[in-house]
Amino acid sequence: MLTRRHTLHLFCLTPLVFSRATASPVVPEPTPSDTCPVCGMHVAKYPEWIASVVFKDGRSAHFDGTKCMFRFVLKPERYAQGHSAGDIVTTVVKDYYDLTRIDARSALYVIGSDVLGPMGYELVPLAARAAVDDFVRDHGGSGVLDFADVTEELLDQLDRGNLPARQ
Numbered sequence: 001m002l003t004r005r006h007t008l009h010l011f012c013l014t015p016l017v018f019s020r021a022t023a024s025p026v027v028p029e030p031t032p033s034d035t036c037p038v039c040g041m042h043v044a045k046y047p048e049w050i051a052s053v054v055f056k057d058g059r060s061a062h063f064d065g066t067k068c069m070f071r072f073v074l075k076p077e078r079y080a081q082g083h084s085a086g087d088i089v090t091t092v093v094k095d096y097y098d099l100t101r102i103d104a105r106s107a108l109y110v111i112g113s114d115v116l117g118p119m120g121y122e123l124v125p126l127a128a129r130a131a132v133d134d135f136v137r138d139h140g141g142s143g144v145l146d147f148a149d150v151t152e153e154l155l156d157q158l159d160r161g162n163l164p165a166r167q
Contacts, residue, residue, distance in 0.1 A: 027052050030062035037061050037079040038068035046118045054090040065117040066093050070150045093125040102127045105147045112142025112163040121158040
């Protein structure tokens with residue numbers, strides 16, 4: 001017979017069992033004290049913008065927006081001592097419309113819209129092309145990018161408010 005204590009222990013271990021069975025790491029939610037390793041802001045204050053990475057060793061890092069997440073992914077050794085890009089096993093962002101976590105590498109990113117993130121101009125993540133079309137109709141945008149299209153130079157432009165010409 002399971003006691004309340006046993007039931008609680010079983011409940012707490014269930015996510016670990018499922019995560020091992022699917023071979024996909026669990027991405028934890030940030031705590032109120034978690035800060036972005038790039039800019040230092042408290043990420044939980046911006047739940048609709050949270051992006052996260054998980055490393056091979058199980059550690060994770062959370063960001064207050066996709067711009068900071070990209071800075072980190074492009075140069076993780078700058079922000080996470082002892083880690084390299086090859087150590088990142090999962091990268092997630094939140095879809096702008098339904099706020100679900102989506103794979104950052106398969107998301108589409110709108111730049112140059114009227115939607116600002118916690119640190120100004122942002123790459124707005126969307127899961128599907130139809131959502132991109134709706135977003136651009138509603139909020140404008142100067143371009144739509146894939147994960148591989150994002151560079152440090154582009155991030156610097158966004159930080160300076162210099163939006164690329166419409167693509």
